[in-house]
Amino acid sequence: MSDRIKIALDGRLGNFNLNVDLALPMRGISALFGPSGCGKTSILRSVAGLNRIPGTIQVGGETWQNHTVFLPTHRRPIGYVFQEASLFPHLSVRQNLLYGAKRTRSPGVIRFDDVAELLGLGRLIDRSPANLSGGERQRVAIGRALLSQPSLLLMDEPLSALDRQAKDEILPYFEALHTGLKIPILFVTHDIAEVERLADHLVLLREGKAVASGPLNEVLSAPDSPLFARSDFAAVLGGRVERIDPDGIATVQSDNMRLLVLGDRLQPGEPVRVRIAASDVSIARSRAADSSILNALPVRIIRIDDIGAHETSLLLDPGNGTGLFRARISRRSAMRLALREGEDVIAQIKSVSIVANR
Numbered sequence: 001m002s003d004r005i006k007i008a009l010d011g012r013l014g015n016f017n018l019n020v021d022l023a024l025p026m027r028g029i030s031a032l033f034g035p036s037g038c039g040k041t042s043i044l045r046s047v048a049g050l051n052r053i054p055g056t057i058q059v060g061g062e063t064w065q066n067h068t069v070f071l072p073t074h075r076r077p078i079g080y081v082f083q084e085a086s087l088f089p090h091l092s093v094r095q096n097l098l099y100g101a102k103r104t105r106s107p108g109v110i111r112f113d114d115v116a117e118l119l120g121l122g123r124l125i126d127r128s129p130a131n132l133s134g135g136e137r138q139r140v141a142i143g144r145a146l147l148s149q150p151s152l153l154l155m156d157e158p159l160s161a162l163d164r165q166a167k168d169e170i171l172p173y174f175e176a177l178h179t180g181l182k183i184p185i186l187f188v189t190h191d192i193a194e195v196e197r198l199a200d201h202l203v204l205l206r207e208g209k210a211v212a213s214g215p216l217n218e219v220l221s222a223p224d225s226p227l228f229a230r231s232d233f234a235a236v237l238g239g240r241v242e243r244i245d246p247d248g249i250a251t252v253q254s255d256n257m258r259l260l261v262l263g264d265r266l267q268p269g270e271p272v273r274v275r276i277a278a279s280d281v282s283i284a285r286s287r288a289a290d291s292s293i294l295n296a297l298p299v300r301i302i303r304i305d306d307i308g309a310h311e312t313s314l315l316l317d318p319g320n321g322t323g324l325f326r327a328r329i330s331r332r333s334a335m336r337l338a339l340r341e342g343e344d345v346i347a348q349i350k351s352v353s354i355v356a357n358r
């Protein structure tokens with residue numbers, strides 16, 4: 001059985017041309033990211049069988065669409081979660097969840113109690129949707145989608161209708177879904193913070209085409225990534241907490257570097273995801289003996305890109321070509337230090353944050 005989701009589409013929707021050939025993993029969260037109108041929703045709707053664009057769609061070795069086959073939506077084992085949860089107002093949370101379970105003919109691998117626990121629904125189970133917050137309603141909608149026993153969960157901007165606080169509340173449940181369930185998720189978003197926190201695999205879309213597709217940091221920090229010019233650009237690396245010192249500083253081992261972070265709420269051995277914002281990284285020719293900066297790492301400059309007239313982005317390699325991150329410095333600083341590609345320098349990282357525990 002194939003361990004891939006293949007989405008190869010080439011055709012038009014009105015005046016819009018969609019032309020993608022994606023191979024996505026059958027596990028974890030794959031984010032479809034790009035500006036409004038680039039085709040994110042059109043891809044999701046095609047996977048659901050709601051758009052009919054010529055091409056091939058295969059999920060885990062099963063063909064949902066090719067030149068002879070086109071499974072109707074009700075025969076595709078998907079769960080679909082939209083921006084706004086559309087729950088049945090006259091049914092309780094439990095009945096809404098069970099509605100998802102009733103609609104499936106496949107044997108239940110995903111159990112009601114597990115879903116309720118994973119999404120923290122126990123306390124809400126007898127309530128009416130009218131008495132739930134936006135984030136709670138969205139959790140119920142996800143639970144309902146899961147109980148239909150999908151092989152693939154499609155989520156179209158499921159967080160965008162929530163305010164900051166509701167988003168912060170619901171994000172840990174998404175992380176729990178990620179670790180607690182084996183179902184792959186296709187996740188549409190135009191919020192880079194959601195990508196940093198949730199995505200394992202990232203597809204960058206522009207005008208109906210995929211400009212990059214791959215593991216999260218490989219795409220974020222690819223030398224030709226179009227993202228580096230963003231003022232909020234950050235690298236996101238997987239790591240593991242090695243130890244926590246009595247003063248609260250944790251050592252995180254990531255790829256080939258050790259990073260020091262504030263370790264509140266971390267446990268030794270725990271997997272984490274760390275974020276290094278390019279604007280928090282500065283460059284020195286030698287290690288400063290009298291600096292407050294905890295993370296000063298030897299790196300090689302592998303690429304220098306100008307951003308506008310006054311700033312420069314440096315792509316930095318801390319070792320053997322993995323765990324790349326960037327520094328964003330002024331053009332004046334780059335000139336003063338006479339920085340060149342291929343040179344070894346010290347990267348001073350003012351702050352490293354933990355974006356997710358996994």
Ligand SMILES: Nc1ncnc2c1ncn2[C@@H]1O[C@H](COP(=O)(O)OP(=O)(O)OP(=O)(O)O)[C@@H](O)[C@H]1O
Nearest residue numbers: 013014015016035036037038039040041042043190
């Ligand atoms: N059924 C359709 N008929 C004609 N044009 C369509 C159809 N569906 C989508 N489009 C057009 O295709 C383009 C891509 O739309 P899509 O909704 O996939 O973008 P998106 O990346 O999801 O955008 P957003 O982030 O704003 O939701 C848009 O220009 C849209 O108007």
